[in-house]
Every structure is written in structure tokens, then in C-alpha cells.
Amino acid sequence: MADPRVHSDPHRAHVVAAQASPCDELIIRMQPTALDSPCRRKRLALAATILGSSMAFIDGSVVNVALPAIQSELGASVAAMQWIINAYLLFLGSLVLVGGSMGDKLGHRTVFIAGIAVFTLASAACGLAPNAGSLIAGRAVQGIGAALFVPGSLAIIGAIFDGEERGRAIGTWAGVGAITSALGPVAGGLLVDAFSWRAIFFLNVPLAAATIALAVSSVPNSHTPDAPQQLDWPGALSAAAGLAALTYGLTEASARGFAHALVLCAIGVGALVLAAFLMIEAKSRDPMMPLEVFRSRDFTGANLVTLLLYFGMGGVFFFLPFTLIRAHGYTATEAGSALLPVPVIIGSLSRLTGGLTTRFGSRVLLSVGPAIAGIGFAMLAMPFVRGSYWAGFFPALAVLGLGMTITVAPLTTTVMGSVPAHRTGVASGINNAVARVASLLAVAVLGIVFVWSHDAALSARLDELHVPHDARQSAQLSGLNAAAGAQAGGAHTPPQTPTAQAEADAIVAALRAVALVSAACAFAGAGLALATIQRRK
Incomplete structure (x- = not known):
């Protein structure tokens, strides 16, 4: 249950709703609250979570502005441009729940830093991508990294701050998130016009280095007491595979038509695997998506x-x-x-x-x-x-x-x-x-x-x-x-x-x-x- 002493405005986190998801703050509210740290370390830890979240917010918006430049330089088709966006969203959306469970079980700082590291390496690979296929692969790995550190950044705030301090921390996180969501596409456009679309990916490297340094020095490796005993990897992998097949079929349909055998096969396989995902979640001891909440x-x-x-x-x-x-x-x-x-x-x-x-x-x-x-x-x-x-x-x-x-x-x-x-x-x-x-x-x-x-x-x-x-x-x-x-x-x-x-x-x-x-x-x-x-x- 949320701490009754938290006096934050429960809607301020939605300033970033154009890029963030509608219920991020709730994850914060469910974290344990008993870690005493000096004020300076708390501020540094908050800065680490803000930097981490900002990278995810920015990366979810600036690439859209860069797509025409990417298309011109790499000769990308419309389907390839779709996958440059979808590869990131696919793995972030399908793995974010299991990423949060990993932080609960293995330690929020450990998983947060691991996610930032994966995201950074993938960002550098995107910036160096020689063709559309390499860029799509880098974006997929970016999504995996983001699925690890996005829920971790929220959990860290909940673990470090208590009472009214938590409310102020939430407000600061939401406010900075609003600024980055608003200015991200503008800054991305400036980088594309002044340098190259590759600059929007290389920008993540120094931001990530600063985030990791702050996290190592100031964030405690907190755990959630009632964390699941086993991670729901079957559920996560089936969700990712089903969504990937369904998305591939829909993307190819624009060029081949729905009557094409490849399109029909991909959509059919995606539907079957997603049905299997629901069966896995219904039978799992620790499902990442408990079906009873939909009652x-x-x-x-x-x-x-x-x-x-x-x-x-x-x-x-x-x-x-x-x-x-x-x-x-x-x-x-x-x-x-x-x-x-x-x-x-x-x-x-x-x-x-x-x-x-x-x-x-x-x-x-x-x-x-x-x-x-x-x-x-x-x-x-x-x-x-x-x-x-x-x-x-x-x-x-x-x-x-x-x-x-x-x-x-x-x-x-x-x-x-x-x-x-x-x-x-x-x-x-x-x-x-x-x-x-x-x-x-x-x-x-x-x-x-x-x-x-x-x-x-x-x-x-x-x-x-x-x-x-x-x-x-x-x-x-x-x-x-x-x-x-x-x-x-x-x-x-x-x-x-x-x-x-x-x-x-x-x-x-x-x-x-x-x-x-x-x-x-x-x-x-x-x-x-x-x-x-x-x-x-």
C-alpha cells in the first residue's frame, strides 16, 4: 500500500505523458522506504535516476525527428523506418515487467547499472551503424537495456526517499522528465541539422557514463522483500516472440498485402504465441502479468x-x-x-x-x-x-x-x-x-x-x-x-x-x-x- 505520509501530487508524473507511460509513479509508491542516507547521497541518487529516465524519454522521441535523415543516408524503406522505432518498443514493452522483477530480486542498483551499460553500448552501435539492418539491431538492444533500467530508476526513488521527501523527489523527477520530453525532439532536431542523425545516439554515451558514476557512488543495492522466487522468463520470451511475429506480419502487409503467405504466416504465428503467453501466465507461480487483475x-x-x-x-x-x-x-x-x-x-x-x-x-x-x-x-x-x-x-x-x-x-x-x-x-x-x-x-x-x-x-x-x-x-x-x-x-x-x-x-x-x-x-x-x-x- 502507498505510504499515507506521501503528500505528493499524484498527477505531476504525468507531465511526461506524451512520451512516458501513464502509471510510472505507481511503481515508486510500491517500493520499501527504509534506507537512511546522507542528504548529499540522496540528491546524487536522484540525479542518477533522472539522468537514466531522461535517456529513455529522449530516445523515445528524438528518433522520430531523425527518420527522414536516416532514410536519406541509409536508403531505408518505409518498413525499415518502422522497425527502427518498433525494435526499441518491442523489447521495452515486452521485457519491462520482467526487468522490474529482476531489480526486486537481484538488487535495484545492479540491474539499473546493467541496463544503462547495455543501453550505452547499443547507442554507440546505433551511431556507428553502416546500414538500416545494423541500426535496427542496435535499437533492439537499446530496448532490452531500457527494460532493465526504466523500472529500476523508479524503484530506486521509492527505496531511498520516505514520507514528504519522497513526494518532493517524485515532483523533481516528474518536472525534469517534463522538460526532457518537451525539449528532446527540439534538441534532437538541432543535432540532426548541425551534425548528423548519428549524434543523437552518441549523446547517450556521456550521459550514461555520468549516470553509472552517480549510481555506483550513491545508490544502495536495495531489494524488494516479497520479490518473486523465480523470474517469469517463459512469459517474457513468449510475449516478445508473439509481438515480434505479429508486428512483422503487419509491417510486411503494407508492401505485400494481407493475402501474401508470409504475412498470413507471421500474423498467425504471432497470434498463437500470444495465446500461449496467456496460458503461461495463467499457470505460472510468479507471472509477470497476473491475469486475475483483469477481473x-x-x-x-x-x-x-x-x-x-x-x-x-x-x-x-x-x-x-x-x-x-x-x-x-x-x-x-x-x-x-x-x-x-x-x-x-x-x-x-x-x-x-x-x-x-x-x-x-x-x-x-x-x-x-x-x-x-x-x-x-x-x-x-x-x-x-x-x-x-x-x-x-x-x-x-x-x-x-x-x-x-x-x-x-x-x-x-x-x-x-x-x-x-x-x-x-x-x-x-x-x-x-x-x-x-x-x-x-x-x-x-x-x-x-x-x-x-x-x-x-x-x-x-x-x-x-x-x-x-x-x-x-x-x-x-x-x-x-x-x-x-x-x-x-x-x-x-x-x-x-x-x-x-x-x-x-x-x-x-x-x-x-x-x-x-x-x-x-x-x-x-x-x-x-x-x-x-x-x-x-
């Missing part, structure tokens, strides 16, 4: 809302920077800055929405918030969203940020209150993993929507230009090259040829299709909240 209607409803809303967020935040750069000629810095309204609004209004949860209850806010976010997604699909940022993209992102602000705090409250006290930490970890998996599936599924919509729109525009069918491949390539040249030229340079304009228009049409699907998911989340979350007096 709570509120818990199941909150996770469905999380899945649908973060699905939309993951898709839009993947394809929007690419569209701004390729179709509208934004620089990487400008594209990163364009995303600022969402984290800034969440950070500015999070305390206000915390009070609304107490006043109106989670059910109302979990219905209103996703509906407003759905309006924001839908606005991105409107015809007036062309190249003008302030008249088009900014209003849509501001409405999206408002909807997320209203949603993330009651999500935490619902998850916390829907399970017994001894299951709160597990429930928060599951909700965390659901948010990661939602983004993983979004990039794969909405990739199909993006590619098919793009191809259909491009074909229609080339028909209008009377481009012969045998010349369309070269026309498409020239359009892509012109878009890339516009990016390099900066200052929103318009496409210079009719085929380049046709390619830019096709990318815009594809983003609109993605935004509409994201809006539908958000509205469905609002309806599910009404249907599943119980009224509270």
Missing part, C-alpha cells in the same frame, strides 16, 4: 482506453515529423519544435486536471479527455492543415494536448483504485507496458494505412499529370528527392517540380488518413470508458 472491470477498461489513446498518439507522433519534413520542407529542428504544444500543455495544466479528477470522478474525465483528443486528431486531417504551422498544425496539437492532459491523471487514479493494495505495483507496470505495446502496434498498423493511402493518392495525382505507368517509379523517386532537397534547404522550401508536388500531396493525404484512424480510436476509447468505468460517488 476488475475498471482495470480492464482503463487499459483499453490506454491502448486506444496511446495507439493514436504513437502513430501521429511517428508520421507527423516525417510529413512536416518531407512534404512541407521543415528542418529537423522545426519539426521537433512543432511537437512542443502537447508536452507544454500537459505540463502547464496537469495540476488543474488533478483537481478535476477529485471533483468529477475518473469516469467523466476518461470519457471527455479521449473525446477531446479525438477532435485534435481529426483536426490534423482537415483541409486547412497545409503548410502553415500556426493556422493548421498548432490548433490541432493544442487540442490534442488538452485531451491528453484531461486523460492521464484519471488513468492513474483508476488503475490505482481498481486492484487490491498489494497488486498496485504490478497493475501500474502492466499499464506501463500496455502504453508501450500500443505505440508498437500503432507504427505497424498505421504504417499500412499510411503506405496504402500514399500510394493511392500518388497514383491519382500522377494520372492527373498524365505520367505514363512505366515512368511512375522514377517520378516517385524524383518527388522524394525533391522533398529531401527541400528539407536540406530549410525554410519550408516548396517542391520545385509537378511530380515532387504530387509526392508531397500524397504524403499529406497519407497523414490525414492516419489522423482519422487515430481519431476513431480516441473516440472509441471515450465510449469504452463510459461503458466500463464505474461511477464513483
